[in-house]
Amino acid sequence: MLVTQGPAAAETGTQGVEMVAQAEKLEALLWQQVLSCMTKTAFSGASLGTGSQLYNGMITRALSDKMFATTSATLTKQIVEQLGGEATQGAATPTPTLQALAAHPAMLSAHSAPAGHLDRAIDFAKSVWPAIKSSAAELGVPPVALLAQSALETGWGASTPGNNLFGIKAVHGQSGTLASTKEERDGVMTATQATFADYDSGAHCASAYTGLIRRVYPDAVGTTSVAQYADALMHGGYATDSSYARKIVDTAQSPTMQSVLNVLEGDDT
Incomplete structure (x- = not known):
């Protein structure tokens, strides 16, 4: 993002530059949340027909480009100040909203993702996407839901013993x-070991997963x-982790997932 005003004292030096960088990431996340809410009210596939997902994606990206092209440094400066960038007496205390954004999974992943993480995520998603889409169609659910669960279970393909994409127990x-x-016991995540099913391929695992969902988790079938x-x-x-659902949703809404979906949508066109 361009800075259209001269840097304040808190924005100079190594620490200041880092503070501005973090503030700009928070501002980007704010816009991401705005656009995510707008996307929920976008035209449905039934209304637009073939290519609806690509159309909505193009609209979202156009809005994002317009917003960032016209944003001044004012919001960035305010965020820097509320994050503690001003050393003057009476500096603003971070608001609960900014504190929550700073701890948002999207921000955490942006800060801590190791080098090569996105490349691995994209490679993994490309390799499983055809099987994911097929299973999602059979179950009548959004493909991103299955991709997010698989990404959570495998660390975006970092660990797939026996071609197991969904953490299915043998x-x-x-x-x-x-x-x-790890299993949650009495509210505490505890390290343990378990035997996970082996499959001949990721496609074989996805097929078995589809049957498992139909048999054991019928309430999940047809969710929108x-x-x-x-x-x-x-x-x-499905899992003992009481935060399992939230983790799947967080993965689906993460910047990594957005980048992956942009690539997959491009491949589908």
């Missing part, structure tokens, strides 16, 4: 791989949003 007599995991799908899985007992 049943008696089924080939599986023993791996470290990521949140509804994730809630149905959690309430059905």
Whole structure:
């Protein structure tokens, strides 16, 4: 983002430059949340027909470009001040809204994502996207819901023992791989080990997953949003983690997912 005013004292030096950078990320996140809310009211696929997702994406990107092209440095300066960038007496205390944004998963992932994370995420998504879309169509749910769950379970493809894309536990007599995991017990996440099912391929896993959802989690079938799908899985007992649904939604709304979807949409056109 261009800075159209001279830097304040708090914006100079290594610490100041870093503060401005973080403030600009917060401002970007604010606009992202605005656009995300607007997207929820966008034209439906039924209204626009083929290419609706691409159309809505183009509109969102155009609005984003327009917003950032005309934004001055005023909001950035205000955020810097509320984050503690002003050393003068009586400097503003960060508001609850800014504190919440600073702790938002989107901000955390932007700060802590290791080098190569996005490239790996894109490669992983491309490799599983056809199977994900097929399973989502059979279940009548948004493909991004399945992609988000798979990304959460595998760390965007960092760990897929036995081509297991969804953290499916092996049943008696089924080939599986023993791996470290965490289970919530009495409200505490505890390290343990479990045997996860092995599959010949990611497509084979997705097919088995589809059957599992139909048999064991029927309330998830036909849900129309990521949140509804994730809630149905959690309430059905898919995972012991009481934050499982929220983590799926956070993954679906993360900057990494947005970047991945932009690439996938481009490949689909």
